[in-house]
Amino acid sequence: MAVQILTHEYLPYRGGIAYYVDELGRACAAARIKTEIWAPGYGAKGWEEDGWLRINRLAMNASQSILNRLRMRSALKKERPGGLDTVVLADPGPIRLWMWGKIAGLPPQKRMVIILHGTELRVLGMGLKRQRFGRLLEAADVVGVVSEAVQTELRQRYPNLSTHVVQVPGAVR
Numbered sequence: 001m002a003v004q005i006l007t008h009e010y011l012p013y014r015g016g017i018a019y020y021v022d023e024l025g026r027a028c029a030a031a032r033i034k035t036e037i038w039a040p041g042y043g044a045k046g047w048e049e050d051g052w053l054r055i056n057r058l059a060m061n062a063s064q065s066i067l068n069r070l071r072m073r074s075a076l077k078k079e080r081p082g083g084l085d086t087v088v089l090a091d092p093g094p095i096r097l098w099m100w101g102k103i104a105g106l107p108p109q110k111r112m113v114i115i116l117h118g119t120e121l122r123v124l125g126m127g128l129k130r131q132r133f134g135r136l137l138e139a140a141d142v143v144g145v146v147s148e149a150v151q152t153e154l155r156q157r158y159p160n161l162s163t164h165v166v167q168v169p170g171a172v173r
Helices: 016-030 066-079 092-098 119-124 129-139 148-157
Strands: 002-006 034-040 046-050 053-058 084-089 109-116 142-145 164-167
Touching: 002 016, 002 092, 016 034, 016 053, 034 066, 053 066, 066 092, 084 092, 092 119, 092 129, 109 129, 119 129, 119 148, 142 148, 148 164
Parallel strands: 002 034, 002 084, 034 053, 084 109, 109 142, 142 164
Antiparallel strands: 046 053
């Protein structure tokens, strides 16, 4: 079993999600869970290895553009055609990609975890995207929220959500 953490924001980019994903990946690896972080390469490309942690630098930048989402999809289909184990959608970019799941031709996964930092609820939980985002949340095995405030907002926007919700707060190094 492995964990594949998908993100459009990762080091050396300096942002909250970038650090959060790095800490999450390193915590999984420290627990001896095979962990892969699929992230922007910012010019680099290919796999970096550090014990139980592997980082796949993709030919994309930190933008959540449709082009970068398609690049991530292509890399996943090419390198994991049989599917994913536990996929962790760690920021809005991969969440947006997974909202189109079967239509986008994504590889299947055994488990899905979605991490919400807060902005996703305001951007994806409104308008035409609201229903599709809600279906994705329902399909998740676990929805992680980084704070009690995000959990409260999630419950307000999706009061009938049956998916297991847990707090997974970030921590400084």
